Amino acid sequence: MDKHGAKIVSVFSCKGGVGKTTTVLNLAGIYSLMEKKVLIIDMDLNSGGIAVSLGVDATKSIFNVVDDMSNNRFNTISNYIANYNENIDVLAAPKDPRDAFKIDSKYIDLIISTAIYKYDVILIDTTHILSPITLKVLDKSDSTLFMITNDPVDLKNARSMIAIFEDTEKKNYKVVFNQSKDTGKDYFTLFDIKTIIKHNIDYTIDRSFYIKDIDKYVIDKEILTLNKHIRLIKKGDVTRLTKIAIALLDKKKNNTRSEVA
Ligand SMILES: Nc1ncnc2c1ncn2[C@@H]1O[C@H](COP(=O)(O)OP(=O)(O)OP(=O)(O)O)[C@@H](O)[C@H]1O
Numbered sequence: 001m002d003k004h005g006a007k008i009v010s011v012f013s014c015k016g017g018v019g020k021t022t023t024v025l026n027l028a029g030i031y032s033l034m035e036k037k038v039l040i041i042d043m044d045l046n047s048g049g050i051a052v053s054l055g056v057d058a059t060k061s062i063f064n065v066v067d068d069m070s071n072n073r074f075n076t077i078s079n080y081i082a083n084y085n086e087n088i089d090v091l092a093a094p095k096d097p098r099d100a101f102k103i104d105s106k107y108i109d110l111i112i113s114t115a116i117y118k119y120d121v122i123l124i125d126t127t128h129i130l131s132p133i134t135l136k137v138l139d140k141s142d143s144t145l146f147m148i149t150n151d152p153v154d155l156k157n158a159r160s161m162i163a164i165f166e167d168t169e170k171k172n173y174k175v176v177f178n179q180s181k182d183t184g185k186d187y188f189t190l191f192d193i194k195t196i197i198k199h200n201i202d203y204t205i206d207r208s209f210y211i212k213d214i215d216k217y218v219i220d221k222e223i224l225t226l227n228k229h230i231r232l233i234k235k236g237d238v239t240r241l242t243k244i245a246i247a248l249l250d251k252k253k254n255n256t257r258s259e260v261a
């Protein structure tokens with residue numbers, strides 16, 4: 001465990017279904033191979049998919065943490081965490097989506113601070129809705145991966161979001177262009193995209209990472225980057241993802257946190 005506390009990495013986008021959850025899981029797999037202790041926090045509170053994708057017990061969730069904290073029953077975060085393997089733990093989204101609305105963003109700091117010295121990396125999955133919860137997660141992150149796709153509405157909204165980041169001096173984010181999901185979508189060139197969003201593309205997940213039978217891995221509760229077959233046939237893509245994972249751990253390259261709210 002890192003004595004300075006875990007790196008907090010969030011994955012965010014302006015549009016749903018762009019590959020956030022898949023990326024969180026793939027990064028967790030890579031860190032696990034690096035023998036890093038990882039906590040995935042599923043902050044897609046209404047429709048989180050981490051626990052189901054990993055087949056872990058989600059009886060205790062973020063809702064129970066917050067409920068117990070607010071009633072002075074909270075003891076240790078370990079009581080709410082499910083294990084996937086020896087390196088990957090999960091703090092699940094509420095089982096009952098109605099409980100999502102009962103979670104106050106003021107608890108995000110507390111949740112993170114109770115876990116920060118137990119892990120090397122805390123990976124936070126989010127939703128594209130810029131709720132107070134998501135804003136708080138962005139504020140608490142050491143780094144944010146901001147995922148975009150080759151989609152006109154997504155890119156227009158991404159431009160607005162980047163303008164908000166500029167306004168609020170949030171600098172600790174990287175733009176990730178995900179081409180692996182909608183391989184048929186190539187309306188805009190990389191140059192067009194950079195012009196639209198007025199920002200560089202820091203990383204690209206190549207279309208070669210498209211996995212036709214991806215649902216099979218979800219059904220089998222497998223993380224793609226931990227699967228030997230995927231690591232073999234998608235070697236270049238996994239190597240590129242590993243580079244992103246390593247860069248996110250690099251203290252020198254990451255800027256300080258800033259308030260987005
Ligand atoms: N590399 C890939 N190859 C094929 N399909 C993919 C790939 N990455 C993601 N997908 C599929 O795209 C869909 C959306 O991905 P994912 O759930 O990761 O996105 P998301 O941004 O988390 O979505 P949401 O906003 O709904 O939470 C899923 O069905 C997923 O299986």
Ligand SMILES: [Mg+2]
Pocket residue numbers: 020021022044049125126
């Ligand atoms: Mg998701």
